[in-house]
Amino acid sequence: MSGNDSNVNISILTHTQRRLARLDERTMALSDFTVSLLLAIGPLTGVLFALYTSYTNWLGSPFRKVSYPPGPSPNSSLSKNRQSVASSQPWKAYTEWTKTFGNIIYLKSYRKDVIILNAIEDAREMLDGRCAFYSDRAKNVMTDLTGWNFNTQLMPYGQEWRGHRKLYQQCFRPKASVAYRSIQTQKSRDLLSDLLDSPDEFRAHCARASSDVILSILYGDNLSTEVNESFVSLANQATSAYTDGPLPESNLVNAIPLLRYLPPWFPGAEFHRLALAVKNTTSELLEIPMDFIGKGLLRGTASPSLLVDLLENCYMQRDFERIKNVATTTYLAGVNTTTSSVLAFFLAMSQFPEAQRKARQEIDKVVGSSRLPDFEDRASLPYMEALFREVLRWRPPMPLNSAHVATEDDIYNGLHIPKGARIVANIWAMTRNAEKYPDPESFLPDRFLDEQGKLNSDDCSLVFGFGRRICPGRHLASATVWLIMVSVLATFIISENTAGDESLRDADPDAGYADGHVSLPPPFTCTITARNRNVTDLVRGAAKS
Numbered sequence: 001m002s003g004n005d006s007n008v009n010i011s012i013l014t015h016t017q018r019r020l021a022r023l024d025e026r027t028m029a030l031s032d033f034t035v036s037l038l039l040a041i042g043p044l045t046g047v048l049f050a051l052y053t054s055y056t057n058w059l060g061s062p063f064r065k066v067s068y069p070p071g072p073s074p075n076s077s078l079s080k081n082r083q084s085v086a087s088s089q090p091w092k093a094y095t096e097w098t099k100t101f102g103n104i105i106y107l108k109s110y111r112k113d114v115i116i117l118n119a120i121e122d123a124r125e126m127l128d129g130r131c132a133f134y135s136d137r138a139k140n141v142m143t144d145l146t147g148w149n150f151n152t153q154l155m156p157y158g159q160e161w162r163g164h165r166k167l168y169q170q171c172f173r174p175k176a177s178v179a180y181r182s183i184q185t186q187k188s189r190d191l192l193s194d195l196l197d198s199p200d201e202f203r204a205h206c207a208r209a210s211s212d213v214i215l216s217i218l219y220g221d222n223l224s225t226e227v228n229e230s231f232v233s234l235a236n237q238a239t240s241a242y243t244d245g246p247l248p249e250s251n252l253v254n255a256i257p258l259l260r261y262l263p264p265w266f267p268g269a270e271f272h273r274l275a276l277a278v279k280n281t282t283s284e285l286l287e288i289p290m291d292f293i294g295k296g297l298l299r300g301t302a303s304p305s306l307l308v309d310l311l312e313n314c315y316m317q318r319d320f321e322r323i324k325n326v327a328t329t330t331y332l333a334g335v336n337t338t339t340s341s342v343l344a345f346f347l348a349m350s351q352f353p354e355a356q357r358k359a360r361q362e363i364d365k366v367v368g369s370s371r372l373p374d375f376e377d378r379a380s381l382p383y384m385e386a387l388f389r390e391v392l393r394w395r396p397p398m399p400l401n402s403a404h405v406a407t408e409d410d411i412y413n414g415l416h417i418p419k420g421a422r423i424v425a426n427i428w429a430m431t432r433n434a435e436k437y438p439d440p441e442s443f444l445p446d447r448f449l450d451e452q453g454k455l456n457s458d459d460c461s462l463v464f465g466f467g468r469r470i471c472p473g474r475h476l477a478s479a480t481v482w483l484i485m486v487s488v489l490a491t492f493i494i495s496e497n498t499a500g501d502e503s504l505r506d507a508d509p510d511a512g513y514a515d516g517h518v519s520l521p522p523p524f525t526c527t528i529t530a531r532n533r534n535v536t537d538l539v540r541g542a543a544k545s
């Protein structure tokens with residue numbers, strides 16, 4: 001090859017190489033561009049596709065043409081109806097709203113849908129009849145942060161909750177509840193003795209009797225005064241701290257869960273401080289009685305109790321935790337509700353002497369004057385049973401049930417009930433239904449009797465809630481409250497107080513009916529007098545100490 005040829009070849013080569021290099025650069029540039037384009041288009045297409053799919057699903061959805069139930073307009077763009085919901089005694093406001101919106105009302109609290117059911121028929125149809133998808137509870141950040149997720153009442157519908165309900169069924173079904181009658185009898189007789197000693201302190205005596213029944217069932221009769229007192233005080237502290245929602249931020253963090261990741265020092269993150277305080281109290285509350293029982297079992301000094309029975313057959317840590325959590329929930333869920341009913345009974349008796357007179361007449365006829373009433377008499381005292389039902393109706397301890405949560409979208413009576421909605425049964429409104437309970441504010445036990453004086457089929461069980469979440473302690477509660485009522489009526493006369501603390505005497509006993517999950521009658525006075533010398537002797541003889 002000549003030098004010229006080789007020059008030509010070299011120049012062709014470099015020319016070709018340069019073209020190839022340019023081509024390569026362009027290809028590279030093209031592939032960079034394609035990759036960036038794909039990176040941008042990929043997710044965009046994904047989003048569009050998702051939007052398209054949900055739009056077409058929506059078009060084909062049976063919910064498209066179905067509207068939410070009617071309800072008041074939101075009064076804030078952030079918290080929506082929250083301000084109206086948080087007002088005092090919301091059950092009364094909801095009852096009033098039925099006049100405008102009907103029995104099923106829709107609200108929005110922050111981003112959460114809330115449905116209020118004001119008629120028993122709807123609660124039965126939805127919460128009982130469709131319980132497969134109306135049995136969940138709301139997720140709540142504060143429940144986690146405070147350690148209150150041990151509590152059955154707040155637990156999501158799932159395996160752990162089922163484990164809890166199995167234990168309640170084992171321990172508190174009607175047959176099992178019979179085992180606690182001797183404790184209920186003793187504690188109600190101790191209450192009579194306390195009323196003889198200091199009738200003006202009836203409020204504290206009622207609270208103590210309700211607490212003692214449950215503590216003795218759970219942990220035995222030899223719980224030391226020290227353990228008893230610290231447990232009761234911790235339970236009160238933890239309950240009021242948790243349920244009173246003392247910081248508005250606790251509402252906000254529940255509504256915007258991401259806020260939980262704010263550091264505790266951050267302005268507005270004070271809920272961390274509150275949560276930690278409740279958490280510490282709660283873990284002490286859970287441990288104290290278990291410690292006591294554990295030591296008793298080791299030393300062989302534990303007195304017979306439900307917990308001793310359960311722990312003797314418990315071999316796994318998971319079961320141990322579950323027993324501990326169920327026991328503590330039993331106390332927390334059972335004491336204030338029972339106290340509320342017993343106090344409502346004293347309030348009713350002081351205001352409605354005629355009902356009291358009729359019940360006492362029946363007790364005297366069936367029981368006589370030589371002994372105190374007991375459970376064996378229950379079936380023979382229909383008026384007394386009617387009076388018991390009327391107390392529950394007149395002042396339901398939980399005017400609103402604990403909200404159930406819908407796990408599916410549903411259409412009920414032509415209304416869309418969205419998945420995730422909280423379903424609140426307004427028990428108060430149901431007990432105020434004037435068609436079913438004429439003159440609902442009056443205390444009239446006869447409404448539970450037929451013309452022959454026999455009990456009708458309305459057992460007022462609605463006060464214990466609905467569906468799979470119905471109160472598992474209802475048989476226990478019914479027995480305790482009934483026995484206290486019948487024992488008090490057999491031995492004391494309750495009347496309106498014409499002396500005493502003026503501010504309490506003149507207060508409208510209904511006006512302050514307390515807010516919160518469990519509603520207790522506000523402080524009130526009444527006069528409690530032993531019927532005669534004979535009952536005083538009976539009471540003294542029956543009391544333990």
Ligand code: HEM
Binds near residue numbers: 329337471
């Ligand atoms: C007069 C006394 C009582 C009343 C009126 C009452 C009422 C209620 C109500 C309305 C509910 C909510 C039901 C629902 O969500 O639909 C409930 C739940 C509950 N109650 Fe009671 N209760 C009383 C006594 C007791 C007692 C003595 C215990 C003790 C075992 C107890 C344990 C519970 C528990 C553990 C729950 C939560 C159930 C769950 O979420 O699965 N209650 N109660």
